[in-house]
Amino acid sequence: MASRWYEPRGFPRPALDSGQWLLVAFTALLVIWSVAQTAVSGVRDVHAALAFGALIAFGELLRLNLPGDREAAPIATAGAMAYALLLRIGNAPARPTAAQVIAVTAIAMMIGALPHLAVGRPARSTAMSARLLAVACMAAAFRPLANAGLIGGRWWSELPVMLGLVVVAWLLESAVTALIRTDQLRTRFVVALGDELRVQFAIAAAAGASALLIAFAAEVMGLAAVAVFAAPLLVTQVALRRYAGIRATYLQTVRALARVPEIGGYVEAGHSARVSRLSVAIGRELGMPEAALLELEYAALMHDIGQLSLRDPVPGGATVLVAREEQRRIAEYGAEVIQQARVLGTVADIVRRQSDPCRPVDRSPPPPLSSRIIRAANAYDDLVGSLEDAARATEAVERLRLDTASEYDPQVVDALSRLVLPANG
Amino acid sequence: MHKLSRIAWLYIGAVVAAAVIVLAAGPDTGLDWAQIGVLSLLLVACESSATLVNGRGLAWSANTMASLAAVVLCGPVGAAIVSCGTLLGVRRGPTLPQRLFNSGMYVLSAYLAGRTYLAFGEHVGTPGPTSFPGLIGPFAAAAVVHVAVNFMLLHAVFWLTRDPSAAVGRDGLDFKLWVTDLGYGAFGILIAALWSVLGPFTPVLVLIPVLVARWAVAQFAAQQRAYEATVSALCQAVETKDFYTRGHSERVSRGAVMIATEIGMRPERVGAIRYAGMLHDVGKLGVPTSVLQKRSSLTDDEYAAVQLHPMRGLDIVREIGFLDEALAGIMHHHERIDGRGYPMGLAGDEIPEFARVLAVADAFDAMTSDRSYRGARPVPEAITELRKWAGKQFDPSFVDAFVTAIERDGWTAPEPAPAEDPLRTIESL
Numbered sequence: 001m002a003s004r005w006y007e008p009r010g011f012p013r014p015a016l017d018s019g020q021w022l023l024v025a026f027t028a029l030l031v032i033w034s035v036a037q038t039a040v041s042g043v044r045d046v047h048a049a050l051a052f053g054a055l056i057a058f059g060e061l062l063r064l065n066l067p068g069d070r071e072a073a074p075i076a077t078a079g080a081m082a083y084a085l086l087l088r089i090g091n092a093p094a095r096p097t098a099a100q101v102i103a104v105t106a107i108a109m110m111i112g113a114l115p116h117l118a119v120g121r122p123a124r125s126t127a128m129s130a131r132l133l134a135v136a137c138m139a140a141a142f143r144p145l146a147n148a149g150l151i152g153g154r155w156w157s158e159l160p161v162m163l164g165l166v167v168v169a170w171l172l173e174s175a176v177t178a179l180i181r182t183d184q185l186r187t188r189f190v191v192a193l194g195d196e197l198r199v200q201f202a203i204a205a206a207a208g209a210s211a212l213l214i215a216f217a218a219e220v221m222g223l224a225a226v227a228v229f230a231a232p233l234l235v236t237q238v239a240l241r242r243y244a245g246i247r248a249t250y251l252q253t254v255r256a257l258a259r260v261p262e263i264g265g266y267v268e269a270g271h272s273a274r275v276s277r278l279s280v281a282i283g284r285e286l287g288m289p290e291a292a293l294l295e296l297e298y299a300a301l302m303h304d305i306g307q308l309s310l311r312d313p314v315p316g317g318a319t320v321l322v323a324r325e326e327q328r329r330i331a332e333y334g335a336e337v338i339q340q341a342r343v344l345g346t347v348a349d350i351v352r353r354q355s356d357p358c359r360p361v362d363r364s365p366p367p368p369l370s371s372r373i374i375r376a377a378n379a380y381d382d383l384v385g386s387l388e389d390a391a392r393a394t395e396a397v398e399r400l401r402l403d404t405a406s407e408y409d410p411q412v413v414d415a416l417s418r419l420v421l422p423a424n425g
Numbered sequence: 426m427h428k429l430s431r432i433a434w435l436y437i438g439a440v441v442a443a444a445v446i447v448l449a450a451g452p453d454t455g456l457d458w459a460q461i462g463v464l465s466l467l468l469v470a471c472e473s474s475a476t477l478v479n480g481r482g483l484a485w486s487a488n489t490m491a492s493l494a495a496v497v498l499c500g501p502v503g504a505a506i507v508s509c510g511t512l513l514g515v516r517r518g519p520t521l522p523q524r525l526f527n528s529g530m531y532v533l534s535a536y537l538a539g540r541t542y543l544a545f546g547e548h549v550g551t552p553g554p555t556s557f558p559g560l561i562g563p564f565a566a567a568a569v570v571h572v573a574v575n576f577m578l579l580h581a582v583f584w585l586t587r588d589p590s591a592a593v594g595r596d597g598l599d600f601k602l603w604v605t606d607l608g609y610g611a612f613g614i615l616i617a618a619l620w621s622v623l624g625p626f627t628p629v630l631v632l633i634p635v636l637v638a639r640w641a642v643a644q645f646a647a648q649q650r651a652y653e654a655t656v657s658a659l660c661q662a663v664e665t666k667d668f669y670t671r672g673h674s675e676r677v678s679r680g681a682v683m684i685a686t687e688i689g690m691r692p693e694r695v696g697a698i699r700y701a702g703m704l705h706d707v708g709k710l711g712v713p714t715s716v717l718q719k720r721s722s723l724t725d726d727e728y729a730a731v732q733l734h735p736m737r738g739l740d741i742v743r744e745i746g747f748l749d750e751a752l753a754g755i756m757h758h759h760e761r762i763d764g765r766g767y768p769m770g771l772a773g774d775e776i777p778e779f780a781r782v783l784a785v786a787d788a789f790d791a792m793t794s795d796r797s798y799r800g801a802r803p804v805p806e807a808i809t810e811l812r813k814w815a816g817k818q819f820d821p822s823f824v825d826a827f828v829t830a831i832e833r834d835g836w837t838a839p840e841p842a843p844a845e846d847p848l849r850t851i852e853s854l
Contacts (some may be wrong), residue, residue, distance in 0.1 A: 209633035232612060235634070260663055308663065
């Protein structure tokens with residue numbers, strides 16, 4: 001059977017596989033060790049533990065979904081990091097052990113996740129593990145030094161260490177998340193890490209700054225600082241949530257409207273969705289970063305919009321069977337439509353050049369990689385259709401391969417064949 | 426911008442003069458100039474990241490945060506000096522008189538807020554562990570005074586410089602903005618509280634979450650603009666199928682928004698009805714072109730095909746998450762109040778509100794634009810027709826609201842349809 005496991009973002013995630021199991025199991029062991037350790041040695045400063053625990057649980061309750069099927073809990077992260085970096089409460093020194101910080105954070109995160117579970121939103125154990133590991137790393141580095149009195153004094157001696165640890169936590173969380181995504185999405189680690197660092201940067205900066213504010217303010221305001229200094233982050237979080245919301249709506253809308261040619265009978269039902277799914281999978285296989293993948297997805301969804309300018313639909317909607325000049329005009333018209341949206345200039349460009357051969361006969365520059373991907377994915381889908389049949393898939397890939405001399409990009413066809421053909425074939 | 430009246434100039438002059446007097450007369454002994462410098466930098470940073478709120482040049486920035494921190498740390502005169510930073514904001518837009526007025530306004534607000542803070546018996550200076558929670562009350566009073574003075578001075582200038590010929594409407598000076606301002610003002614106490622621990626590094630740390638929030642808001646606005654442009658472009662693509670309806674979606678959307686605003690719908694719902702208007706005929710794609718462009722009357726089968734379009738439209742837009750109410754509007758926009766419409770034959774209040782609004786705007790645009798079977802009718806005639814069918818086909822209250830809005834704001838009817846058929850066949854491409 002030809003496997004169609006190249007799941008796009010937003011579709012049901014596959015069950016945990018080995019890498020993720022390893023991460024979750026390691027985190028679980030760490031949590032068990034810290035809880036045991038804390039229980040044996042006794043909880044230091046119960047009030048502080050409860051105050052920070054409450055903030056972390058609250059932040060976990062308000063966790064955010066970010067573009068690209070990600071999750072973040074900036075308030076919880078800030079609370080946990082502040083607890084890890086705490087030096088004084090009022091005039092009294094604060095000395096929670098690293099184990100206690102990890103235990104409080106883990107328990108609070110679980111409490112905060114409970115209401116989500118109650119309303120049927122599954123807990124994403126890998127994302128929670130990544131967040132917890134970053135905090136654990138920070139606590140393990142900072143607590144022993146701070147509790148031994150090696151860090152302290154004035155802000156200019158404390159601040160650089162803390163800033164450094166915040167940066168390390170950001171790098172670590174991004175790296176762990178990137179590792180998981182490499183596994184899940186079949187992308188490359190370096191590409192995934194770049195995407196992750198970029199997406200997490202703004203949130204990490206806001207959460208990190210708030211963590212430092214809380215840690216320092218506890219010195220002046222006592223534990224009231226925990227509530228007061230989480231307020232700026234609340235503003236940030238509201239803004240981020242609205243941004244993520246409109247991003248998701250945008251994608252949904254383009255997905256929905258891309259089906260317009262299908263309803264009009266111009267294209268086979270499900271064609272745009274299949275081509276965009278396959279295109280994104282190929283793009284990822286070829287190591288394209290996330291921003292480019294999003295543009296590729298938009299372009300692939302809308303690649304047949306130009307057919308609306310035809311009075312009569314192309315038979316079966318299969319543009320691969322239509323003459324080159326006509327394909328080009330359909331593409332040109334589609335690009336015109338998209339160009340009207342002005343903001344999607346790159347997408348219009350990709351759509352415009354989707355029917356150009358990968359090695360143009362004249363001296364014109366070769367079409368962008370995204371156009372070449374859509375060209376191959378579109379041709380493949382026109383040949384195979386919605387039928388999942390290994391023989392048909394092999395035949396279609398063979399046919400595309402025969403044309404790699406001029407028409408299709410051989411690199412793209414290779415990636416496509418890795419995705420649609422059985423691994424041993 | 427139109428020319429300012431003499432009274433407006435006098436008013437702006439008075440505000441600036443009062444600010445200069447405050448700055449010149451205030452005792453400047455015992456001021457920590459390094460502290461004032463750092464806070465001024467913070468204020469310039471806030472002012473430079475201001476965002477436009479409405480078309481009349483009202484911009485909003487987080488300046489209050491820096492001003493109020495200065496009230497606690499440096500006192501009334503120090504806060505007034507810090508507020509002069511408004512003049513130096515790096516942003517395009519404000520003209521020199523606007524900058525001068527803004528600075529004068531912030532200087533006066535800060536000074537009066539500082540006086541209030543002192544009147545409540547608080548001392549100026551860096552707060553220590555013993556200052557809390559006693560400091561919170563006076564600070565809150567100072568913040569309220571700051572926002573209130575700001576609000577009054579700004580409203581007065583907007584009132585004096587308003588364009589008398591422009592339509593009366595809200596100009597974005599809404600209450601919500603001032604609550605937001607008060608919220609950001611609360612950050613001032615955070616800066617002041619941390620000064621004893623972190624010194625001049627405090628504003629940097631407080632500024633980071635604020636800047637990230639501003640960044641996310643800007644991203645949100647950009648995405649929203651992109652979203653609207655994309656929906657509108659795709660709707661136009663749909664309309665190429667029936668060249669008589671070019672621009673129809675856009676106009677129905679405009680009409681629906683006019684009705685919705687007139688009857689006082691909440692802004693979120695007005696936004697949703699705008700999209701519903703744009704997308705209401707998306708299902709027409711499922712209707713064969715030959716039927717849509719037919720010049721003679723339709724057969725029963727053809728009419729049945731046309732009647733299916735609201736459901737087809739629903740099929741397409743169903744997956745768009747935010748559109749719940751808009752979905753109902755799209756599905757039922759051909760129902761009639763007397764229950765003789767399609768697809769479900771709902772009557773009266775059974776028809777969702779959005780659908781009743783869309784029905785009025787849709788019928789009106791259909792009457793005032795060319796169709797394959799007849800020419801466009803003039804607006805007054807179409808209004809008479811709407812009135813005639815109110816209570817049978819349309820909801821009378823929405824007809825009234827629409828007529829009121831058109832009589833006040835006017836209506837731009839479409840250009841006559843082009844003579845040639847823009848659709849292409851494969852052969853003639």
